[in-house]
Amino acid sequence: MILNNNQKQQKPMQVDDYLKAGKIAAQVRENVRKKNWVGSTVAEICEEVEGEIQRLGAKCAFPVNTSINEVAAHYTAEPNDQKTISDTDLVKIDLGVQINGYIADTAVTVCYDPNYDSLVQAAEDALKNAISMIKIGVKASDIGRTIEKTIKQVGFLPIANLSGHSLAQYTIHGGKSIPNIWSIGSFSLSGSVAYACEPFVTTGKGMGFVQEGKIKNIFALSSRKKTKNEEADKLQEYIWTNFNMLPFALRWIVKEWEEKKARELLEILIKKKVVHAYPILVEAGNQRVAQAEHTFIPTEQGVTVTTTL
């Protein structure tokens, strides 16, 4: 998950909450990895995974992303979305857990076409090699170089315009990016910040970058102001109370508002620039994309990966 909602870190980080969120995220991710999702709808996947996060005592930091094949990121199920996983699909399931706004962001790619197992492996290897070089002071550009090298060595391409990111309380993108390629204008990792590293990999036939698609089904508050529409302001208040500035899905508001009404009110909030709608991100050459992701905090000796069991 990569959304930037322009919030800056306000408080010192709470390591305990990061660790608690990370454990829950890891547990849920490993259950996702083990399960066979063929025949499941994306609505079923999202609801099951989000339900498990809540049963384990945490909140979702964003709607579960179920991005299929050439869709790299930012697809979540519409209410009752009947899109179904087939026995040749590759699905990136990206999930976020938060405790008091401290976020664990992690992802796994499940793949039912053996021809693409190596693509998934390349994403996992790139993440592993990146994590193994991290400690306080390491340059983000050097992490990008390692990710790029790992992926290109096996004939695949990193997605150049998707990157990992710093996290902050109630903020998915804390302002610093961890690139998936070598890039200029770097910074050094701090021991008092949590980051997510998320290599995305496509085939040698891909373009190696993503473009915005037409579909938008993830939203987040971008400002807070009155709209002169009482119902829309009520929805705005509901979003702020329940999700803060974090992303949400239409699925999460149709419990309180009838779907047609919810869509209307959301449209008003988008027009008034109170809510931002995030488009899906699609590989520019329409090639399949695999992803792996962990959240971590750098230390003097190395790294604490919060999203491990």
Ligand SMILES: [Co+2]
């Ligand atoms: Co992320």
